[in-house]
Amino acid sequence: MVQTNSVNSQASVFDLSSYLAERQPLVEAALDQAVPLTYPETLYEAMRYSLLAGGKRLRPILCLAACELAGGSVEMALPTACALEMIHTMSLIHDDLPAMDNDDYRRGRLTNHKVYGEDVAILAGDALLTYAFEYVATATQGVPAEQVLRVIAALGKAVGAAGLVGGQVVDLASEGNPDVTIETLTFIHTHKTGALLEVSVTSGAVLAGASEPDIERLARYAQGIGLAFQIVDDVLDITSTPEQLGKSVGKDLQAQKATYPSLWGIEESKRQAQQLVDEAKAELQGFGELRQPLIALADYITARTH
Incomplete structure (x- = not known):
């Protein structure tokens, strides 16, 4: 109990807003370059x-x-950090296409295919996906080649049939099916959303040369926040406005998609998300002060409004 109170006290001292205000421009500049x-x-x-x-x-x-x-250092992880955002962006471009979710707005402005056409949007997504792997391989400095190779392999698994793409296929197949189980829904989201979040965390640890037990603990942390992230997304799709969310709302209901709120209700969904975050944070015990950004980011996931 003493340890828990100590963690809460330390977490309250950590300023996530300042941390993000420092890190986000760094990522933006690296992506632009x-x-x-x-x-x-x-x-x-x-x-x-x-x-x-x-x-x-x-x-x-x-x-x-x-x-x-x-x-490790920011410098050794920055190319992989950029690659993760390239892959994530590809998934958003493709997810918004008429053949997928058919969305007109993303992050408060027109989706890619609405501006450039479906043909160029597909190719832009393809180009970002393939360039992500090239960028990790060519831009990473100061990391042993075997660790870079492991990250590239992990990225490939996270985005392919065993990860994001596999989850998307099951998601599409489940639309309009009233008998989707919680197990199927969890499969969809641990693959479609969770796999990329997990590799975001574990790849940083791999680049730094972390031990296998530490990588496994960080993987469990990431799995918890990944599923919590999706549960909160499902809740926000029901409770937010388009202005708050920066994209269309109510799309899941319109597409007759199974969601956590549709199976559990909103309050139980929120409770489950909070429990996942609490369990994720518990995996960080013993890492010292450097765990504070990951603790604060876990809390941010359940507190966010967009």
Whole structure:
């Protein structure tokens, strides 16, 4: 009990707003530099349109925080942090397409295909995905090659059939099905959303040369916040306005998608998300003061309104 109170006391001292105010511009500048505008301009404009559209930059910041936690530096993790945002951006561009969720707005402005057309939007997503791997391989400095290779393999698994893409396929197949179980829903979201969040954390630790037990603990932390993130997303889709969320709301209900609130109700969904966050934070015991950004980011997930 004493240890828990100590953690809460330390967490209250940590200023997440200042931390994000320092890290987000760092990520923005790195992304801007990573994808310069060149020929063919339309393709690069489309890539940059979505990549530089703002957002929380949660995945890159988790990667940087985990790398520092494990004794590494921001510099060694920054290329992977950028690659994670490239992959995430690809998933948003493709997710918004008419063949998927058919959304008109993302982060408060028109979606990529509404500006550049479906053909260029698909190719912009493809280009960001493939460039992400190239960027990790060519831009990472000061990290042993075997650790870089492990990160590249983990990114591939997280985004492919065993991760994000697999979760998206099951998600699409479940639309309109009134018999979707909580197990299927959890499979969808641990793959579609959780896999990329998990590799965001573990890749930072791998780059820093963390021990296997520490990587496993950080993986469990990330799995917890990844699922909590999706539960909160489902709740916000019901309780927020388009202005608050920066995108269309009520899309899950309209598409007859199973969500955590549809199976559990809103209050139980919030309770489950909080429990996941509490369990995730417990995995960070013993890491010392450097765990504070990851603790604060876990709390942010359940407290966010957009």
